[in-house]
Amino acid sequence: MTVKQKTLNDVAIIDGIGAFTGIEARVEICPAPVDHGPSFELIQDGAVIEIPVSVGNVIETENRTVLAKSEDSELQINFVEHVLGALHGMGVDNAVVRVNSVEIPLIDGSAMPFLMAIDKVGLREQDAERREIVIEKPVFIDDNALLMALPSDKLEITYYLDHPNDIVGKRVAHIEVTLENFRKRIGPSRTFIKAEKIQDLLVSGAVKHDDRAQVLIVHKDHTSAPLRFADEYCYHKMLDILGDMYLLGRRLRGHIIGIRSGHYQNRKLARKIAGEYLQE
C-alpha cells in the first residue's frame, strides 16, 4: 500500500507569548509543494530568512531544540520540537513554519495548539508517494541514557521514564504513532518541569513569560494541575522524540525505544540516522 504525501489545505495560525521574549509571536504553518519536507522561515524586520530543517542546522542546547541558519548563526528559532512533533505525528510531509520571533511559543507546553490549528484547515493528499526513512537495522545511542531505533513495519515508540520526584517516578508507555493516537495521547501531553527549575529560570531572567498557570509543574509531592491522563509524562517525551526525529525531514518507520533519554540523545540519534540513510 502506498501512502501519498500530505500538506495543509490552507495556512494554520497559532498565536502565543514567547517564554524568552515575553512578547506575542505568530506562527503560520503554510502548505508546501511535493518533496519540500518541513522547513522554517524567520520573519525579522520585514525580511524572510529561510531556515531549512536539517540535523546540520541544530544548535546544541539544553532542554529544548533550536534550529539556526547555520551552526554559528544568531538567526535562530527556539523550541521547534513541539510543532515538528505535530507535523511528524499528524503525517504532514510538506509544510513551511513561518514565525515572527526567535521562538515558537510554548503555550500550554503540548502540541495541542498546533494540532487544533492544523485540524481547523485540514490536510490534503499530494500527487506523490511519501518518502520515509525505513530503519533496516538497529541503531542506538548510549550516552548518559539509552535511545535506539529498531526495524518495524510501522512507526512506534516505547519510553521509560525514571524521574527523581516520587510523584512522577518510574513509568513506561508504548504507542503506535497513528493520527488517532497522536490526537489522543501524544499531542495533548504537556511539558513538565521541576518547581525549583522554573524558579531558577525566572529569577535568572532567562524566562520572561511566567506561564506557570499553564505548564505542568512538578513539586515534591504534587503537580500544579491534574494530569490530562495517566503517563502524560511518558507521552510528552514521545512528542519530543517525534519532533527531534523530524529534523531528518522525512517520516520515520521503525520502533524507537528511549530509556531516560532526552533532547541530547534524540539529536545524536537523528544525526546517526542521517549519516546512514540520508547520504545522497
Ligand SMILES: [Zn+2]
Ligand atoms: Zn517537549
